[in-house]
Amino acid sequence: MGDDEEEACKCNTRLGLGIGVDEFTLPKCDRAKKKQVVCLELSIPPHMNREAIDADYRIEGSSSKTTELDKCNIEKKKFNDNNDDSDSNNNNNNNCSRKKLRLTKEQSTLLEESFKFHSTLNPTQKQTLAEKLNLLPRQVEVWFQNRRARTKLKQTEVDCEFLKKCCERLSDENRRLKKEVEELRRSLKLEQQQRQNSLFIQLQKAATLTMCPSCNKFTKVVAATTTTTINSTSTISANNDNKEKEAGAAIDVVT
DNA sequence: ATAGACAGCCACTTTACCTCA
Protein backbone atom coordinates (compact mmCIF):
# COMPACT_ATOMS: atom_id res chain seq x y z
CA MET A 1 0.00 0.00 0.00
CA GLY A 2 1.44 3.39 -1.06
CA ASP A 3 1.79 6.42 1.18
CA ASP A 4 -1.08 8.18 -0.53
CA GLU A 5 -3.37 5.29 0.07
CA GLU A 6 -2.33 5.15 3.68
CA GLU A 7 -3.05 8.86 3.95
CA ALA A 8 -6.46 8.36 2.42
CA CYS A 9 -7.21 5.71 5.00
CA LYS A 10 -6.11 7.91 7.87
CA CYS A 11 -7.75 11.06 6.63
CA ASN A 12 -10.67 10.08 4.43
CA THR A 13 -11.60 13.31 2.68
CA ARG A 14 -14.22 11.70 0.49
CA LEU A 15 -17.89 12.56 0.23
CA GLY A 16 -19.97 9.51 -0.44
CA LEU A 17 -23.31 9.00 -2.14
CA GLY A 18 -24.12 5.97 -4.21
CA ILE A 19 -25.78 2.60 -4.17
CA GLY A 20 -23.99 -0.66 -3.64
CA VAL A 21 -20.32 -1.19 -3.16
CA ASP A 22 -17.84 0.70 -5.25
CA GLU A 23 -14.60 -1.01 -4.57
CA PHE A 24 -12.66 1.21 -6.94
CA THR A 25 -13.51 4.35 -5.05
CA LEU A 26 -12.68 2.92 -1.68
CA PRO A 27 -9.27 3.16 -0.12
CA LYS A 28 -7.51 -0.14 -0.09
CA CYS A 29 -7.86 -0.39 3.65
CA ASP A 30 -11.66 -0.26 3.33
CA ARG A 31 -11.64 -2.53 0.32
CA ALA A 32 -9.75 -5.09 2.27
CA LYS A 33 -12.40 -4.97 4.95
CA LYS A 34 -15.11 -5.10 2.24
CA LYS A 35 -16.96 -2.23 3.81
CA GLN A 36 -20.44 -1.72 2.39
CA VAL A 37 -20.78 2.02 1.95
CA VAL A 38 -22.96 4.54 0.22
CA CYS A 39 -20.67 7.09 -1.26
CA LEU A 40 -20.48 10.21 -3.42
CA GLU A 41 -16.98 10.31 -4.76
CA LEU A 42 -15.46 13.76 -4.64
CA SER A 43 -11.83 13.10 -4.21
CA ILE A 44 -8.52 14.02 -5.72
CA PRO A 45 -6.78 10.94 -7.08
CA PRO A 46 -3.81 10.07 -4.90
CA HIS A 47 -1.39 10.20 -7.81
CA MET A 48 -2.19 13.83 -8.61
CA ASN A 49 -0.85 16.54 -6.41
CA ARG A 50 -2.15 20.09 -6.57
CA GLU A 51 0.58 21.30 -8.92
CA ALA A 52 -0.08 18.48 -11.33
CA ILE A 53 -3.80 19.30 -11.40
CA ASP A 54 -3.20 23.01 -11.88
CA ALA A 55 -0.73 22.33 -14.65
CA ASP A 56 -3.12 19.95 -16.33
CA TYR A 57 -6.02 22.35 -16.14
CA ARG A 58 -4.12 25.20 -17.72
CA ILE A 59 -2.68 23.96 -20.95
CA GLU A 60 -3.87 26.81 -23.12
CA GLY A 61 -1.20 29.39 -23.71
CA SER A 62 1.44 26.92 -22.74
CA SER A 63 4.20 26.58 -25.27
CA SER A 64 4.36 22.86 -24.71
CA LYS A 65 3.16 20.70 -27.58
CA THR A 66 2.12 18.00 -25.12
CA THR A 67 -1.57 17.24 -25.33
CA GLU A 68 -3.95 16.40 -22.54
CA LEU A 69 -4.07 12.87 -23.77
CA ASP A 70 -0.32 12.68 -23.73
CA LYS A 71 -0.32 14.13 -20.26
CA CYS A 72 -2.91 11.62 -19.32
CA ASN A 73 -0.71 8.87 -20.63
CA ILE A 74 2.26 10.32 -18.79
CA GLU A 75 0.19 10.43 -15.65
CA LYS A 76 -0.90 6.89 -16.26
CA LYS A 77 2.69 5.81 -16.73
CA LYS A 78 3.79 7.63 -13.59
CA PHE A 79 0.94 6.07 -11.75
CA ASN A 80 1.65 2.62 -13.08
CA ASP A 81 5.27 2.98 -12.04
CA ASN A 82 4.16 3.73 -8.52
CA ASN A 83 1.22 1.39 -8.31
CA ASP A 84 0.93 -2.15 -9.50
CA ASP A 85 -2.62 -2.47 -8.34
CA SER A 86 -4.98 -2.87 -11.33
CA ASP A 87 -8.02 -1.53 -9.47
CA SER A 88 -6.29 1.74 -8.82
CA ASN A 89 -5.22 1.81 -12.43
CA ASN A 90 -8.82 1.57 -13.53
CA ASN A 91 -9.69 4.45 -11.29
CA ASN A 92 -6.94 6.47 -12.85
CA ASN A 93 -8.18 5.59 -16.31
CA ASN A 94 -11.62 6.85 -15.42
CA ASN A 95 -10.25 10.15 -14.25
CA CYS A 96 -8.17 10.61 -17.36
CA SER A 97 -10.81 9.59 -19.84
CA ARG A 98 -12.87 12.70 -19.26
CA LYS A 99 -10.11 15.22 -18.85
CA LYS A 100 -10.75 17.87 -21.42
CA LEU A 101 -8.29 18.56 -24.16
CA ARG A 102 -7.55 22.24 -24.69
CA LEU A 103 -6.11 22.88 -28.10
CA THR A 104 -3.23 25.29 -28.34
CA LYS A 105 -3.51 28.34 -30.56
CA GLU A 106 -1.22 26.75 -33.11
CA GLN A 107 -3.32 23.60 -33.20
CA SER A 108 -6.55 25.56 -33.55
CA THR A 109 -5.11 27.71 -36.32
CA LEU A 110 -3.88 24.76 -38.29
CA LEU A 111 -7.18 22.94 -37.89
CA GLU A 112 -9.10 26.03 -38.97
CA GLU A 113 -6.92 26.40 -42.02
CA SER A 114 -7.43 22.77 -42.99
CA PHE A 115 -11.14 23.19 -42.44
CA LYS A 116 -11.21 26.17 -44.81
CA PHE A 117 -9.54 23.99 -47.37
CA HIS A 118 -11.83 20.95 -46.93
CA SER A 119 -14.55 20.51 -44.34
CA THR A 120 -14.23 16.72 -44.36
CA LEU A 121 -11.11 14.62 -44.22
CA ASN A 122 -10.24 11.33 -45.78
CA PRO A 123 -8.34 8.86 -43.57
CA THR A 124 -4.96 9.85 -45.01
CA GLN A 125 -5.55 13.55 -44.47
CA LYS A 126 -6.77 12.83 -40.97
CA GLN A 127 -3.69 10.80 -40.13
CA THR A 128 -1.34 13.41 -41.58
CA LEU A 129 -3.02 16.24 -39.75
CA ALA A 130 -3.05 14.29 -36.52
CA GLU A 131 0.67 13.67 -36.80
CA LYS A 132 1.29 17.30 -37.61
CA LEU A 133 -0.70 18.43 -34.60
CA ASN A 134 0.52 15.71 -32.28
CA LEU A 135 -3.07 14.63 -31.73
CA LEU A 136 -4.91 11.37 -32.16
CA PRO A 137 -6.73 10.89 -35.48
CA ARG A 138 -9.89 10.46 -33.45
CA GLN A 139 -9.38 13.89 -31.90
CA VAL A 140 -8.95 15.45 -35.32
CA GLU A 141 -12.07 13.68 -36.50
CA VAL A 142 -14.05 14.89 -33.51
CA TRP A 143 -12.79 18.42 -34.03
CA PHE A 144 -13.97 18.38 -37.65
CA GLN A 145 -17.34 16.96 -36.66
CA ASN A 146 -17.85 19.67 -34.05
CA ARG A 147 -16.61 22.31 -36.44
CA ARG A 148 -19.08 21.22 -39.08
CA ALA A 149 -21.83 21.35 -36.49
CA ARG A 150 -20.80 24.87 -35.47
CA THR A 151 -20.75 26.01 -39.09
CA LYS A 152 -24.17 24.55 -39.67
CA LEU A 153 -25.54 26.19 -36.55
CA LYS A 154 -24.15 29.56 -37.61
CA GLN A 155 -25.58 29.16 -41.10
CA THR A 156 -28.94 28.28 -39.58
CA GLU A 157 -28.82 31.43 -37.48
CA VAL A 158 -27.97 33.51 -40.56
CA ASP A 159 -30.79 31.88 -42.52
CA CYS A 160 -33.15 32.47 -39.65
CA GLU A 161 -32.26 36.18 -39.55
CA PHE A 162 -32.70 36.43 -43.30
CA LEU A 163 -36.11 34.76 -43.15
CA LYS A 164 -37.16 37.01 -40.29
CA LYS A 165 -36.30 40.08 -42.36
CA CYS A 166 -38.11 38.64 -45.37
CA CYS A 167 -41.14 37.97 -43.21
CA GLU A 168 -41.11 41.52 -41.87
CA ARG A 169 -40.80 42.95 -45.36
CA LEU A 170 -43.66 40.81 -46.65
CA SER A 171 -45.82 41.73 -43.67
CA ASP A 172 -45.26 45.41 -44.39
CA GLU A 173 -46.05 44.88 -48.06
CA ASN A 174 -49.16 42.94 -47.14
CA ARG A 175 -50.34 45.70 -44.81
CA ARG A 176 -49.70 48.31 -47.51
CA LEU A 177 -51.60 46.33 -50.15
CA LYS A 178 -54.51 45.70 -47.80
CA LYS A 179 -54.75 49.42 -47.14
CA GLU A 180 -54.64 50.13 -50.86
CA VAL A 181 -57.39 47.60 -51.53
CA GLU A 182 -59.49 49.16 -48.78
CA GLU A 183 -59.07 52.63 -50.28
CA LEU A 184 -59.94 51.39 -53.75
CA ARG A 185 -63.05 49.70 -52.41
CA ARG A 186 -64.09 52.88 -50.65
CA SER A 187 -63.66 55.06 -53.74
CA LEU A 188 -65.44 52.50 -55.90
CA LYS A 189 -68.36 52.50 -53.47
CA LEU A 190 -68.48 56.30 -53.53
CA GLU A 191 -68.46 56.35 -57.30
CA GLN A 192 -71.26 53.82 -57.43
CA GLN A 193 -73.28 55.88 -55.00
CA GLN A 194 -72.80 59.00 -57.10
CA ARG A 195 -73.89 57.15 -60.23
CA GLN A 196 -76.93 55.80 -58.46
CA ASN A 197 -77.83 59.28 -57.26
CA SER A 198 -77.58 60.82 -60.73
CA LEU A 199 -79.55 57.93 -62.23
CA PHE A 200 -82.17 58.37 -59.56
CA ILE A 201 -82.48 62.05 -60.41
CA GLN A 202 -82.81 61.25 -64.09
CA LEU A 203 -85.45 58.64 -63.38
CA GLN A 204 -87.33 61.10 -61.25
CA LYS A 205 -87.25 63.59 -64.12
CA ALA A 206 -88.38 60.95 -66.58
CA ALA A 207 -91.26 60.01 -64.31
CA THR A 208 -92.60 63.55 -64.49
CA LEU A 209 -92.96 63.43 -68.32
CA THR A 210 -95.98 61.97 -70.08
CA MET A 211 -96.45 61.55 -73.80
CA CYS A 212 -99.59 62.73 -75.44
CA PRO A 213 -100.86 59.76 -77.50
CA SER A 214 -102.51 61.99 -80.09
CA CYS A 215 -99.77 64.51 -80.84
CA ASN A 216 -96.74 62.47 -79.70
CA LYS A 217 -95.58 65.35 -77.52
CA PHE A 218 -94.09 65.00 -74.01
CA THR A 219 -95.95 66.87 -71.40
CA LYS A 220 -94.14 67.71 -68.16
CA VAL A 221 -96.42 67.61 -65.21
CA VAL A 222 -94.95 69.94 -62.64
CA ALA A 223 -97.83 70.33 -60.33
CA ALA A 224 -101.48 69.64 -60.37
CA THR A 225 -102.05 73.19 -61.56
CA THR A 226 -99.40 73.97 -64.21
CA THR A 227 -98.42 71.96 -67.33
CA THR A 228 -96.00 72.73 -70.14
CA THR A 229 -95.82 71.11 -73.52
CA ILE A 230 -92.40 70.15 -74.84
CA ASN A 231 -91.60 68.99 -78.34
CA SER A 232 -90.42 65.40 -78.00
CA THR A 233 -87.96 65.51 -80.83
CA SER A 234 -86.28 68.64 -79.68
CA THR A 235 -86.22 68.33 -75.89
CA ILE A 236 -85.78 64.66 -75.15
CA SER A 237 -82.38 63.66 -76.24
CA ALA A 238 -80.81 60.30 -75.91
CA ASN A 239 -77.59 61.97 -75.21
CA ASN A 240 -76.77 61.78 -71.51
CA ASP A 241 -74.67 64.95 -71.72
CA ASN A 242 -77.74 66.95 -72.39
CA LYS A 243 -79.67 65.52 -69.49
CA GLU A 244 -78.32 67.98 -66.99
CA LYS A 245 -79.11 70.83 -69.36
CA GLU A 246 -82.60 69.47 -69.77
CA ALA A 247 -82.99 69.18 -66.06
CA GLY A 248 -82.08 72.86 -65.79
CA ALA A 249 -84.48 73.73 -68.57
CA ALA A 250 -87.23 71.74 -66.92
CA ILE A 251 -86.76 73.70 -63.78
CA ASP A 252 -87.08 76.90 -65.82
CA VAL A 253 -90.26 75.57 -67.37
CA VAL A 254 -91.71 74.74 -64.00
CA THR A 255 -91.23 78.23 -62.79
C1' DA B 1 -29.98 -11.09 -53.78
C1' DT B 2 -29.24 -10.86 -48.90
C1' DA B 3 -27.26 -10.49 -44.29
C1' DG B 4 -23.77 -8.94 -41.29
C1' DA B 5 -19.63 -6.26 -40.16
C1' DC B 6 -17.68 -1.93 -40.39
C1' DA B 7 -16.66 2.96 -41.03
C1' DG B 8 -18.15 7.60 -41.35
C1' DC B 9 -21.32 11.08 -40.47
C1' DC B 10 -24.88 13.56 -37.95
C1' DA B 11 -27.84 15.05 -34.16
C1' DC B 12 -28.11 15.30 -29.59
C1' DT B 13 -26.14 15.05 -25.00
C1' DT B 14 -22.71 15.21 -21.37
C1' DT B 15 -18.94 17.17 -19.24
C1' DA B 16 -14.83 20.05 -18.32
C1' DC B 17 -13.39 24.41 -18.29
C1' DC B 18 -13.68 29.47 -18.62
C1' DT B 19 -15.62 34.07 -17.83
C1' DC B 20 -18.14 37.34 -15.52
C1' DA B 21 -21.27 39.45 -12.34
Added chain:
DNA sequence: TTTGAGGTAAAGTGGCTGTCT
Protein backbone atom coordinates in the same frame (compact mmCIF):
# COMPACT_ATOMS: atom_id res chain seq x y z
C1' DT C 1 -11.72 36.26 -2.74
C1' DT C 2 -15.38 33.14 -3.52
C1' DT C 3 -19.26 31.41 -5.85
C1' DG C 4 -22.82 30.31 -9.06
C1' DA C 5 -24.77 30.93 -13.76
C1' DG C 6 -24.12 30.69 -18.39
C1' DG C 7 -21.34 29.90 -22.49
C1' DT C 8 -18.16 27.15 -25.21
C1' DA C 9 -15.95 23.28 -27.01
C1' DA C 10 -14.19 18.41 -26.57
C1' DA C 11 -15.91 14.05 -26.22
C1' DG C 12 -19.65 10.35 -25.68
C1' DT C 13 -23.71 8.00 -27.60
C1' DG C 14 -26.99 6.13 -30.70
C1' DG C 15 -28.99 5.96 -35.18
C1' DC C 16 -28.60 6.05 -40.12
C1' DT C 17 -26.35 5.08 -44.49
C1' DG C 18 -23.09 3.31 -47.80
C1' DT C 19 -19.61 -0.17 -48.81
C1' DC C 20 -17.55 -4.51 -48.71
C1' DT C 21 -17.49 -9.43 -48.11
